[in-house]
Amino acid sequence: MPVPGQIQSIERAVAVLRLLAAAPQDLALQEIAESLELPKATTHGIVATLRHVGLVQQNRSTARYRLDTEIQDLPGGGLDPNLLRSQSMNWADSLAANTGEAVLIGIPSPDGVEVIHHVFCPDGTPQRLLFGEIRPVHASALGKVLLAHTPWLRSRLRQSSLVRYTSRTTTDREALLEEVRRIKAVGYSVDVGEYVSESGGVAAPIRRYGGLGVGAISVFGPTDRIFSTSGAPRREITDRVVSAARAISEQLAELH
Amino acid sequence: MPVPGQIQSIERAVAVLRLLAAAPQDLALQEIAESLELPKATTHGIVATLRHVGLVQQNRSTARYRLDTEIQDLPGGGLDPNLLRSQSMNWADSLAANTGEAVLIGIPSPDGVEVIHHVFCPDGTPQRLLFGEIRPVHASALGKVLLAHTPWLRSRLRQSSLVRYTSRTTTDREALLEEVRRIKAVGYSVDVGEYVSESGGVAAPIRRYGGLGVGAISVFGPTDRIFSTSGAPRREITDRVVSAARAISEQLAELH
DNA sequence: ACATCGCGTTCGACATTGTCGAACGGTGCT
DNA sequence: AGCACCGTTCGACAATGTCGAACGCGATGT
Numbered sequence: 001m002p003v004p005g006q007i008q009s010i011e012r013a014v015a016v017l018r019l020l021a022a023a024p025q026d027l028a029l030q031e032i033a034e035s036l037e038l039p040k041a042t043t044h045g046i047v048a049t050l051r052h053v054g055l056v057q058q059n060r061s062t063a064r065y066r067l068d069t070e071i072q073d074l075p076g077g078g079l080d081p082n083l084l085r086s087q088s089m090n091w092a093d094s095l096a097a098n099t100g101e102a103v104l105i106g107i108p109s110p111d112g113v114e115v116i117h118h119v120f121c122p123d124g125t126p127q128r129l130l131f132g133e134i135r136p137v138h139a140s141a142l143g144k145v146l147l148a149h150t151p152w153l154r155s156r157l158r159q160s161s162l163v164r165y166t167s168r169t170t171t172d173r174e175a176l177l178e179e180v181r182r183i184k185a186v187g188y189s190v191d192v193g194e195y196v197s198e199s200g201g202v203a204a205p206i207r208r209y210g211g212l213g214v215g216a217i218s219v220f221g222p223t224d225r226i227f228s229t230s231g232a233p234r235r236e237i238t239d240r241v242v243s244a245a246r247a248i249s250e251q252l253a254e255l256h
Numbered sequence: 257m258p259v260p261g262q263i264q265s266i267e268r269a270v271a272v273l274r275l276l277a278a279a280p281q282d283l284a285l286q287e288i289a290e291s292l293e294l295p296k297a298t299t300h301g302i303v304a305t306l307r308h309v310g311l312v313q314q315n316r317s318t319a320r321y322r323l324d325t326e327i328q329d330l331p332g333g334g335l336d337p338n339l340l341r342s343q344s345m346n347w348a349d350s351l352a353a354n355t356g357e358a359v360l361i362g363i364p365s366p367d368g369v370e371v372i373h374h375v376f377c378p379d380g381t382p383q384r385l386l387f388g389e390i391r392p393v394h395a396s397a398l399g400k401v402l403l404a405h406t407p408w409l410r411s412r413l414r415q416s417s418l419v420r421y422t423s424r425t426t427t428d429r430e431a432l433l434e435e436v437r438r439i440k441a442v443g444y445s446v447d448v449g450e451y452v453s454e455s456g457g458v459a460a461p462i463r464r465y466g467g468l469g470v471g472a473i474s475v476f477g478p479t480d481r482i483f484s485t486s487g488a489p490r491r492e493i494t495d496r497v498v499s500a501a502r503a504i505s506e507q508l509a510e511l512h
Numbered sequence: 513a514c515a516t517c518g519c520g521t522t523c524g525a526c527a528t529t530g531t532c533g534a535a536c537g538g539t540g541c542t
Numbered sequence: 543a544g545c546a547c548c549g550t551t552c553g554a555c556a557a558t559g560t561c562g563a564a565c566g567c568g569a570t571g572t
Contacts, residue, residue, distance in 0.1 A: 007305040007530065009559065010269045014309045019408065022468045024335065024364060027408055029520060035407035039561045044521065049263040053270045063520060079280065108280060151291035152275065152283050158547085212278045263559065265530065285549060295532045300550065319549060414518090 012038065013046050017055065017067070026064035079214050079252075081107055085117050087255075088206065088248045092119045092217065095244045099237050101221040102127065104201075106142040107214065108153055109134060113143045121221060136195060138162050138176055139169045141203035142216045145189035148180045149205040149213030169194045188242050190233050193223055200226050202233045204245035209253045217245050268294065269302050273311065273323070282320035335470050335508075337363055341373050343511075344462065344504045348375045348473065351500045355493055357477040358383065360457075362398040363470065364409055365390060369399045377477060392451060394418050394432055395425045397459035398472045401445035404436045405461040405469030425450045444498050446489050449479055456482050458489045460501035465509045473501050 015036055020027060027035075033043035047065055050056040057068040088105055096103040096119040105117035112134040120127050137143035137153065137160070147153050154177075162171040170176045183189045192200045201220030205213040219226065219241050228234050271292055276283060289299035303321055306312040313324040344361055352359040352375040361373035368390040376383050393399035393409065393416070403409050410433075418427040426432045439445045448456045457476030461469040475482070475497050484490050 006308065007265050007269075007301055008528090009263050009265045009530085010302065010305045011309055013263075013266045013269065014306075014311065018466065019468075022335075022464055022466070022470065023408060024337075024470070025366060028411070030518085031408040031411045034411040040520080041522085041561055041563090042559080045263055045559075045561095046266065048521090049266045050270075052262065053267055055270065079278075081280075110281060152279060152287035155284070155287045155290040208278055210274065210278070212275075214278065214280070264557095265559085286547090296549080297532055297534090297551085298530080301530070301532095304550090 009046065012036065012042075013050060016043070016046055016050065020056065020065060020067045023066075026059055026062065026066045028064050032065065079208060081114075081116050084206070084215050084252070087251050088215075088217065089117065091244045091248050091251075092117055095217070095219060095240055096120075096122055098240055099219050101219045101225065101237070104130060104142060104218045104220060105206075106135065106146070106216050106218070108146055108150060112136050113140060113146060113216070115142075116215075136163065136165070138171075139165050139191070139195040140218075141189045141191035141201040141220065142218045144176075144180065144191065145183055145203040145205050145216045145218075146213055147176075148183040148189065149207065149211075151212075154180070165195050166193055166197045168192060168197075188238050191220075192227060192231070198223055202226065202238050202241050204242045205249075206245050206252070207249040214252075217241060217248065265302065268292065268298075269306060272299070272302055272306065276312065276321060276323045279322075282315055282318065282322045284320050288321065335464060337370075337372050340462070340471055340508070343507050344471075344473065345373065347500045347504050347507075348373055351473070351475065351496055352376075352378055354496055355475050357475045357481065357493075360386060360398060360474045360476060361462075362391065362402070362472050362474070364402055364406060368393050369396060369402060369472070371398075372471075392419065392421070394427075395421050395447070395451040396474075397445045397447040397457040397476065398474045400432075400436065400447065401439055401459040401461050401472045401474075402469055403432075404439040404445065405463065405467075407468075410436070421451050422449055422453045424448060424453075444494050447476075448483060448487070454479055458482065458494050458497050460498045461505075462501050462508070463505045470508075473497060473504065 016032060019032060019035055029044060029047060030040060032047065033040045036043065047056060051058055051065070054070050055068055057066050058064070059066065084107065085105065092103045092105055100122060102121040103119040104115050106113040106115050113136075115130045115133045115135065118130045135142060137147060138157065147157070157173065157176070162173065162176065163169070164171050170179065188202055188204045190200070190202055194200075199220065200223040201218045203216045203218035206215040206217060208214045219237055226233060226237060272288060275288060275291055285300060285303060286296060288303065289296045292299065303312060307314055307321070310326050311324055313322050314320070315322065340363065341361065348359045348361055356378055358377040359375040360371050362369040362371050371386045371389045371391065374386045391398060393403060394413065403413070413429065413432070418429065418432065419425070420427050426435065444458055444460045446456070446458055450456075455476065456479040457474045459472045459474035462471040462473060464470045475493055482489060482493060
């Protein structure tokens with residue numbers, strides 16, 4: 001590779017995409033090949049790959065190619081927090097009502113998890129609004145479930161120090177990664193007094209189409225209300241959090 | 257290549273794009289690499305290539321990567337004919353007024369060049385509206401200049417027969433391709449009674465960002481008014497057509 | 513019906529091409 | 543100053559993508 005940053009097949013693939021984007025109609029394989037001055041077989045490999053990953057469609061009857069509409073998801077960017085909040089508010093409200101606990105919704109931010117929505121615990125006790133606060137990635141149910149379902153967040157762990165907040169805070173990187181693996185398998189995360197003593201929560205991932213986590217929703221409250229005496233989270237809470245998260249994810253997927 | 261349609265580097269590049277699209281913030285190279293479980297150096301090659309082709313941007317100060325806004329041009333599709341017409345009407349009018357001849361604007365269509373706009377010759381003679389008509393690719397100034405600047409059109413020549421309309425129609429493929437090469441160099445095309453005897457025209461390409469032809473604009477009329485006695489097109493006409501085409505292209509580029 | 517043409521697709525050998533471990537140089541912590 | 547981390551470059555290796563040629567199929571024309 002003489003000059004770095006010149007991977008041939010990628011440049012060719014992008015050229016194909018650009019050509020298809022500019023074409024007013026579906027293009028035949030041969031037309032693509034000749035436009036790019038590439039052999040037919042080579043072009044076929046590229047186009048077939050693009051079709052395989054869903055960026056290009058092939059008309060069943062004419063065998064011609066066009067851009068798949070899914071390519072419009074690309075510029076979508078990182079999901080507007082306001083959109084996420086508006087789409088999840090109703091689910092958060094009913095989750096709080098059904099569990100009788102407070103609910104948080106968070107998204108990844110440079111320094112941790114940013115709380116973009118907070119439904120107070122319906123018991124009416126005085127509470128402080130957590131909206132806009134940043135919670136630690138390694139010591140909150142929200143953070144840990146994001147860690148499990150948002151791969152690029154994991155590498156941020158390496159540099160940020162694992163601050164100890166309580167005696168239960170996980171400060172060992174290896175142990176945390178091990179827990180993240182479990183969370184990924186189970187589908188929800190748990191925090192038992194790791195950030196604030198006697199307070200804990202359960203969180204589940206909100207995903208965008210494709211499965212990548214873009215946010216998380218969490219129920220939290222006094223540990224003795226969230227967890228049973230065995231130490232495990234109460235089943236009706238985990239179930240409700242998980243299904244609320246799934247419902248929000250599906251709702252997001254529906255608006256293309 | 258065991259399974260066709262699985263070019264590794266392209267799939268990886270698309271995965272990078274998808275990851276960047278889903279990320280709410282700029283991502284570090286390492287974060288991308290670890291998310292995709294690829295070596296850093298490999299990832300760097302892919303990202304550098306994507307940056308090189310303009311789909312990815314790198315923040316100068318943080319060195320982190322994000323999608324380039326240019327990626328939004330991709331789903332743009334093949335430029336709405338109505339948009340092209342509305343953007344070029346004013347130029348077409350003044351071109352007709354300045355040259356005293358009729359003006360056509362055309363776009364590629366499956367069977368030839370479709371006329372999407374027609375300004376009558378201002379001399380007031382009775383004329384038939386050509387809007388919506390299909391003109392042959394090989395025997396019109398509009399068609400030939402599109403041929404020169406829209407590569408995928410050229411391969412359509414191979415199968416369609418070169419119908420003879422007049423004694424001056426080019427029916428030899430090799431000769432036509434040779435002329436197309438000249439047109440590409442000069443920047444405008446000429447038709448001297450090749451479709452209708454005694455009638456001819458001069459056309460120039462309307463380009464989208466990147467240089468690909470998406471349409472063409474043409475002045476046409478009686479050959480003795482368009483061309484000087486030497487047979488060459490009159491200089492003030494070619495100049496005006498070319499600069500009108502360029503102006504429309506730039507105007508199109510301005511709306512992102 | 514048969515032959516022909518043009519297309520998309522597959523095959524397989526080759527060497528070009530991308531991959532990846534390791535090392536470099538710069539920047540911001542502590 | 544020292545360290546730690548990151549983006550980038552280097553270079554050897556072989557896995558990978560490339561591409562000429564051949565296949566199969568449908569449409570066309572005879």
